[in-house]
Amino acid sequence: MSYLGGAFSTAERRLILLAALVLLPVFFLPVLPVWHMKLWAPQYREGLTMSIYTNTIRGDLDKINTLNHYVGMKAITPADFREFTYLPQALTGLGICALLAALLNRRWLALLGWLAFTGFAVVMFADYANWLYHYGHDLNPRAAIKLPTFTPPLIGYAKMANFKVLSFPGAGTILLGIAWALGPIVLLLERRAARRKKAAVS
Amino acid sequence: MKRAIPLLFVAALLIGLASQFSGCAGAKGGDAASKTYVKPGEYDKYYAFFSGGHSGQVYVYGIPSCRYLTTIPVFTPEPAKGYGYDEETKSRLGGFTWGDAHHPGLSETDGDYDGRWLFINDMPNARIARISLTSFTTEEIFGPIPNLSAAHACPFPTPNTEYVFAASRFSAPVPRSKASKIEDYAKDFNGIIAGVKVSSEGHMSLGFEILTPPFDWDLADAGKGPSHGWEFFSCYNSEMAFDSLEIKASQNEMDYVAAVDWRAAQKAVDEGKGDIIGGVPVLDPNKVKGIIYLMPTPKSPHGVDVNPTGEYICASGKLQAEVSVFSFKKMIDAIAAGKFDGEKGGIPVLKYEDVLEAKVPVGLGPLHTQFDDKGYAYTSLFLDSQIAKWKVGPPWNVADKVDIFYSVGHLMTSEGDTRHPTGEYLVSLNKIAKDRYLPMGPSHPEATQLIDLKSPKMEVLYDFPTYPEPHYAQMIRAEKLKPLKIYPLAENKNPWKIMTAEEARVERKGKRVDVYMLTIRTHFTPDIVRVAQGDTVYFHVTNLEQDQDITHGFGVLFSSKNTQVDPGETKTIRWVAEKVGVNPFYCTNFCSALHQEMQGYIQVSPAGTPIASLQRPDPKKLEEVIALLKK
Numbered sequence: 027m028s029y030l031g032g033a034f035s036t037a038e039r040r041l042i043l044l045a046a047l048v049l050l051p052v053f054f055l056p057v058l059p060v061w062h063m064k065l066w067a068p069q070y071r072e073g074l075t076m077s078i079y080t081n082t083i084r085g086d087l088d089k090i091n092t093l094n095h096y097v098g099m100k101a102i103t104p105a106d107f108r109e110f111t112y113l114p115q116a117l118t119g120l121g122i123c124a125l126l127a128a129l130l131n132r133r134w135l136a137l138l139g140w141l142a143f144t145g146f147a148v149v150m151f152a153d154y155a156n157w158l159y160h161y162g163h164d165l166n167p168r169a170a171i172k173l174p175t176f177t178p179p180l181i182g183y184a185k186m187a188n189f190k191v192l193s194f195p196g197a198g199t200i201l202l203g204i205a206w207a208l209g210p211i212v213l214l215l216e217r218r219a220a221r222r223k224k225a226a227v228s
Numbered sequence: 229m230k231r232a233i234p235l236l237f238v239a240a241l242l243i244g245l246a247s248q249f250s251g252c253a254g255a256k257g258g259d260a261a262s263k264t265y266v267k268p269g270e271y272d273k274y275y276a277f278f279s280g281g282h283s284g285q286v287y288v289y290g291i292p293s294c295r296y297l298t299t300i301p302v303f304t305p306e307p308a309k310g311y312g313y314d315e316e317t318k319s320r321l322g323g324f325t326w327g328d329a330h331h332p333g334l335s336e337t338d339g340d341y342d343g344r345w346l347f348i349n350d351m352p353n354a355r356i357a358r359i360s361l362t363s364f365t366t367e368e369i370f371g372p373i374p375n376l377s378a379a380h381a382c383p384f385p386t387p388n389t390e391y392v393f394a395a396s397r398f399s400a401p402v403p404r405s406k407a408s409k410i411e412d413y414a415k416d417f418n419g420i421i422a423g424v425k426v427s428s429e430g431h432m433s434l435g436f437e438i439l440t441p442p443f444d445w446d447l448a449d450a451g452k453g454p455s456h457g458w459e460f461f462s463c464y465n466s467e468m469a470f471d472s473l474e475i476k477a478s479q480n481e482m483d484y485v486a487a488v489d490w491r492a493a494q495k496a497v498d499e500g501k502g503d504i505i506g507g508v509p510v511l512d513p514n515k516v517k518g519i520i521y522l523m524p525t526p527k528s529p530h531g532v533d534v535n536p537t538g539e540y541i542c543a544s545g546k547l548q549a550e551v552s553v554f555s556f557k558k559m560i561d562a563i564a565a566g567k568f569d570g571e572k573g574g575i576p577v578l579k580y581e582d583v584l585e586a587k588v589p590v591g592l593g594p595l596h597t598q599f600d601d602k603g604y605a606y607t608s609l610f611l612d613s614q615i616a617k618w619k620v621g622p623p624w625n626v627a628d629k630v631d632i633f634y635s636v637g638h639l640m641t642s643e644g645d646t647r648h649p650t651g652e653y654l655v656s657l658n659k660i661a662k663d664r665y666l667p668m669g670p671s672h673p674e675a676t677q678l679i680d681l682k683s684p685k686m687e688v689l690y691d692f693p694t695y696p697e698p699h700y701a702q703m704i705r706a707e708k709l710k711p712l713k714i715y716p717l718a719e720n721k722n723p724w725k726i727m728t729a730e731e732a733r734v735e736r737k738g739k740r741v742d743v744y745m746l747t748i749r750t751h752f753t754p755d756i757v758r759v760a761q762g763d764t765v766y767f768h769v770t771n772l773e774q775d776q777d778i779t780h781g782f783g784v785l786f787s788s789k790n791t792q793v794d795p796g797e798t799k800t801i802r803w804v805a806e807k808v809g810v811n812p813f814y815c816t817n818f819c820s821a822l823h824q825e826m827q828g829y830i831q832v833s834p835a836g837t838p839i840a841s842l843q844r845p846d847p848k849k850l851e852e853v854i855a856l857l858k859k
Contacts, residue, residue: 088774089774171821
């Protein structure tokens, strides 16, 4: 219990502050894409791109939707995603949490924030996977081309009909990952410092 | 043995002849081929715009591959692009179904092509079209220009595209409605030189007209550099013959090149010095001085071309073997000194010797001259079937000649009439193809040849046929053009545009029916239209596609109605329901995997049958369409 009530050394505080700084500007103003999906077809050798941000989807949506209608896929429309109404705020909240932990120098706050962050990430990945499943399975039975149901890849490469699809994280998610990884790093640094201290005492 | 000797002789002769022929074919096999080769998927270095002659169109080619890229319909209806069938382009054609397009004129800034527009004349109907080089479509047709009787010396833009010009080739009474006897040609007929203003947005309006004696105005070119502000026009028939021109118009030793000070002419009109003839102000050189001068030029000159520095005006007497090079400075000095040799129709005539800089013996039948970046000029020789390369400046000598096949008219060098020619290629636009291609019946294509200018000796690289009949062409470096790939829907300002399936409908008011229709792969919305016999139906078709090259066509069976709607465009087609029955319509431009299914029906009921004044697509169908179009 005394561990949770404790404070950080200067170096660790800086790292948590860094996590906050990475989180805050990026997700308060959603400018960096969190995920990309790139599609290639024989007549689209230059590729079609769909880029997901924390508050919208950009790229060749109209072209992709027009093509998808042949197989009866539901049109991908940013307005359909409730996630876009809370995702930026939620991430900003996590950033503020890290900022407060660093400023107030409270270990429990940092740990709580990190756990919330982890939980949130897991939920969001599951949510994304669910959407992908939905688009590949809720196909209009009256579509001109009847395809067996499918799930577009969450990450990585897949071949679907005459399309090749590559799904990969955007700059936003990479920064998010860095911020998240700073949690275990702080923990590791603390334990090493504690061990060194013990050795010095004995 | 005795018989073998003549046989050997014949064989030797044949071999000799064969080598002769292969020599005169010009191109040197593999090396030349590599100079025109553009790899699959790669682009040409230049766009070349060829006038389509009496086809009334413009043809676009890539240089150096000489690949045909497209046709831009201008003066003639063209179903492949749906031009002249929808209400807007139909009205642009002004009731004409042909034109004779001779001279493309790329817009210029500071005397160099700027890639904004291409102007082109319709010679017989005295019109000028402006083609946008972002959409590659005809945006404006100006004319018929009042008082003008054909516009051959046209358009030849000025260095900042301030003006394009037009001048009568077949002089006629002015105004054209004047009842005159043909025998009174010399006193009752007139030529007209017109200056057409071009606004910064490209719109054309008449600036001024100048009344001239009834010469036949032939070609033109704009002054540049020191001669900026002047336009030069060549003429034949200074004899003022009205019949048997072949003989009678070829008698004078000298015809003329006219120099027009277009700033002075515009000022005179702005000051109200013009007489109103045919509804427009016309300047009479008998009354208004200082706007136009004549330079005597030998033997029915054809081309008049200003060199890149703007110092020299090169006029080719087509019935002689020389190019007369006039000095702009000498011309200005003679005008300033008032050294005139009388007047023609009030226009002061300068003395040939006073303005002449050099006579270049290029060869027989010189027609047109263009330039390179190394101080050379290239003149087409119609009678010699050759191109002559000559030095602009002392010693004014011919440096090289190349044979072409056959009878070259215009030629173009790369950006060769600008202040900065690139000196890479020359295209010879030959009037006679004869035996150059696989035989295809008595109607022949035109013969065109690509010539390399990069080495000191000209080399023929490639032969390619063109559909009749390019006269002149211009080529521009491809990087200067930024053509649209689609029309952005957001910029579509057509009042009949609709954007959503909910707006798609049929409205009937009296006997007028307006169909607000959408196209997207792969359906029309609505695709069922109900009208009564005698209704006039306006189909306003908006193509919602925003993907490259997904054009939808709209063609109605058993009618003359077919148009093409490019991505983001709205077009209106007018169709009259003449007969009772059911009339299908369909997409005429292959668009996608289900293109064959892209169709609809018009149901025509007998006149007087009650028809809903507002029809919307079947709600169930609409739901599917809306789901697809959801934005």
